[in-house]
Amino acid sequence: MDRRALLAGGALLAAGAGVGVGALVRGPETAGVALPVPPSAVPFHGPRQAGVTAPQEPATQLLAYDLAPAATSDGRTALRALLADLTRLLAEAVGGTAADARLAGGAPASRISSLVGIGPGLAGRLGLGVPAGLADLPAFPGDRLDPARGGGDLVLQLCAADRWPLSVLAEQLTGAVAAKGGALRWAQSGFLPRTPTGTTPRNLFGYKDGTANPGEGDAEQWVWGPPGPHEHGTVLVYRRIRMDIGAFAALPEAGRDQAMGRRLGDGAPLTGTAEHDEPDIYTKNPDGSYVLPATAHVRLSSPRLDGGARILRRGYSYDDGPTDRGLLFCAFMRDPAQFTRIQSRLAAKDALNPFLEHTASAVAYVLPGVEEGGALGDRLWS
Known part of the structure; x- marks a missing residue:
């Protein structure tokens, strides 16, 4: 191997793991050498906030704030100025x-x-233009x-490839x-295992989490607001769920699969052969x-029990110490009543209940995105 090849190889190694490799460059100095392609930033501006639409990254930081009580007019003025500041800070961080x-x-x-959402209490105090169904659970x-x-x-959620920029932002x-x-x-901070693009991450129970998310057509019906002032907005439901990982792991694998309704290895439903097969709650x-037991988590959360309604799940794991580890359930839907119906069924008889404890909850209207020159929340005032 000649000196030029050694130098080219060293440059590739120095680029670091996880960087994509582009097409071969044909030139007198680099013939046959694949050069790294730097990753592109996630666009901040657009009709929808990227914290909902961009692929999930390994690190997340959730933040919630209380604003000072104020008269309606003063409160609106202060909120409008604050949303402009947040828009600027987030756009600058994303844009470098x-x-x-x-x-x-x-x-x-x-x-x-990132995403920025308005809680129902603030919306009520200031008479903001949020969806009629926005309410605490x-x-x-x-x-x-x-x-x-x-x-x-x-309520804000920040996501990134690692923790560093999240702490600063x-x-x-x-x-x-x-x-x-x-x-x-x-x-609250959270994390995901690094998984190949297009594959489903696993939670701390070891199961794939987020398999049955809606496709584009279903998302337009069930996740995003209808045409009008709330178009491109959605509602975040957040639940902090402590998981008894040791007790669940002590079950035989078949018992865990029966409780979940999916197989641990490939994520397929017990009624199917591949991860993305639709679970059939009627097969016997x-x-x-029933092949899917009456208490199986997948069965009780099936859209077939809810008129086809679907939610978009983008959960993260958390680890706040040996006795406090679990799931940051982050789900998006047009109306939080969708989650209430699902959770009511799960709370009644989910086989996972002995291993789960819901310790925190929040609901927020995720604002539509913003174009360059605008500010988040421009539609709140009408």
Whole structure:
């Protein structure tokens, strides 16, 4: 191997793992050498917020804020100014133009995406233009909710390829809220295992999580707001769910599969052969019992029990210590009543209930996206 080939090979190694490789470059100095293609940044501007539409990244940070009480007119003015500040900070971080040197230049590789949502309490106090169904969730049997870990006037989610930019950006956003008289209510970090593009990540029980998400057509009907002032908006339902990982792992694999309704190895439903086969809740065994047990998680959450309604799930795992690990359930839907119907069935008889404890909850209207020159929330005032 000659010196030029050694240098070219070293340059590729220095580019680091996880960087895509482009087409072969044919030139006198680089013939036959595949050069790395830098990752592209997630666009911030667009009709929908990228925190819902972009592929999930390995790291997330959820933040919720309480805003200072104010008269309706003053509160609207302050909120409008705050949303403009948040829009600017998020756009600069994504675009690599942030004044903070800790964020400068790393935007494409960081793959930052974000969403900003309005809580039902703030919407009610200020008479904001949010969907009519926006409301906090009712209490469910078995809930052990900590009010300090849920709710909030503003709910934000940041996602990125690693934790570093999330910590810096969260600091900036919290400072912007504080400057307008608000305060951090709660914060929660989460993570995903690194998985090949297009594959479903696994949760801490080891099962694939997010397999049955809606396709584009179903999402237009069940996830995104209808044409009008809420078009391209959606509703986030957040649940912090502690998982008893050791107790669940102690079950035989067949028992875990029966409780979940899917196979651990390939994620296929018990009625199918591949991960994305539609679970058939009506298929029976020769003895007349259902192949998907009556208490199986997949059965109870089936769209067939809810008129075909689907939700978009983008969950993350969390680890806050040996006795507090679990799932950050983040799901998006047109109307939070969709989640209420599902969770009511699950709370009644889900086979996973002995291994789960819901410890926090929040609901927020995820604002439509913003075009360049605009600010998030431009439709809230009418």
